[in-house]
Amino acid sequence: MAGEGDRRSDPEVERRSRLLGGLHFEGEGARGVAIALLSTAVFVAVVIVAVTQSAGWPEVKRTFFDWGDISSSFPDIARAFVLNVKIFLVCEVFVLVFALVIAVLRSLPGPVFFPLRALAVIYSDLARGVPTILVIALLGFGAPALQLTGVPRSRVFWAGVGLILVYSGYVAEVYRAGIESVHPSQEAAARSLGLSRFEALRRVILPQAIRRVIPPLLNDFIGLQKDTALVGTLGVVEAFNQSQIDSAATFTYGAYLAAAVLFVAITIPLARLTDWLIARDRQKRQAAGGFA
């Protein structure tokens, strides 16, 4: 019945817009764009005036916005930034796999699996509860100091382990939300065909669950990419640490701006990719509408 009502409303809208006259209607649209542009321009102008008229502006301009500083430090920082990207890419793969294992453990039913579920809950709580910078410091300084044989002593390695542990806590929660959003009747349908619990999870539950959580998952990607800068606190030369070094040499902060630009250059395309994936998926499978 509701569908019928919706279908009726379309010609209704058309009829009204015809009455109002096409030109007038478009005029409203154009006026809307003009208002948006004007208000943005006024806002930006106010901000620029406020900042440049401030007492400290000449000093800030010299220390932060010196084009010479920014461009001269850029190559060094870009070279160091490659390490951030590497850490991000390697860690992300492990996070995606490890977090999935945690989430699946947490969704196991029945009293037999209580210890595993409890372990998964404790893990998620700890991973999300301790500040990332502390985890990295503890592992990065502590683990190599143990001098265990057969275990890498590199600080980058242990910082990576720290990032994986922390982000798996968040990503496991994202996966879990996805798994719980798949209606139990889907599992019933899969099991009734003779699929094992594992096969039902792999073929039916997880594909639907993961598809639904791609946007929050990519959000956590972006967070991880940014947090690779924390590895610099161990004295490893990555983009943030390199910009600290450059900044200390010139007594200006342009190097930080250069590093920020590099991070944004990765995270913004990731954000756009997220939107594009969502739109494509919706187009592909919801062309007929109605599927939630």
Add this chain to the structure above:
Amino acid sequence: MSALRLEAVRKSFGEHEVLRGIDLELDDHEVVCLIGASGSGKSTLLRCINLLEPLNAGRIFLGREEITRRGVDVNAVRRRIGIVFQAFNLFPHMTVLRNVTLAPRDVLKLSRAKAEARALELLARFGLEDRRDEYPDRLSGGQQQRVAIVRALAMRPELMLLDEVTSALDPELVAEVLNVIRELAEGGMTMLIATHEMGFARDIASRVCFLDDGLILEQGLPHEILTNPKQPRTQQFLERIIEAGRL
């Protein structure tokens, strides 16, 4: 030989006893319809037979094998029983063809070519071959339910359980699904059908069971139960159905 035998099956959800001792036997090629009000235990009974719900007491035999015994391979049992649900429960992320071939490939370990050949034959038989590459949400309810039936049939089950398969359909789509079931009955498929379609039950059932408050109160030939019920509860139920214009 009986295809399915239930002995004193009991099932509770918490305090509430939904099945209070069900005895039921189906012969090979028999079509038995379960009728009764909502909440009388029809769906629970079907879910118990498919081992989707564990029993509190009683035994169930599929052919000669007791499927409620300890240590039974539930996946192996479910392979032999097809179930179709009221809400279709197709896998929305898979095409029609993939929905139908998933279990034959994963469970029966058929090759892709073999599974697809089997699926296409069934889809063609029920007029769905041109829908093979569609996703479920592009299909009408009637088409979705027919795909769900095909998906169950692709496992070549010895027994089909149908749980109010037309209840979620618009009235004009009910007939196409009932026709599929009728064709299965004519083909000799053993079926246990929970339904509110009394006319349909009268047409195809070899036996009708009236379920009331977790017990089979009365069973017999369709025309006996539907036109001349002995139990007052059955009479009441059918009067309400007639008032609603469903018989």
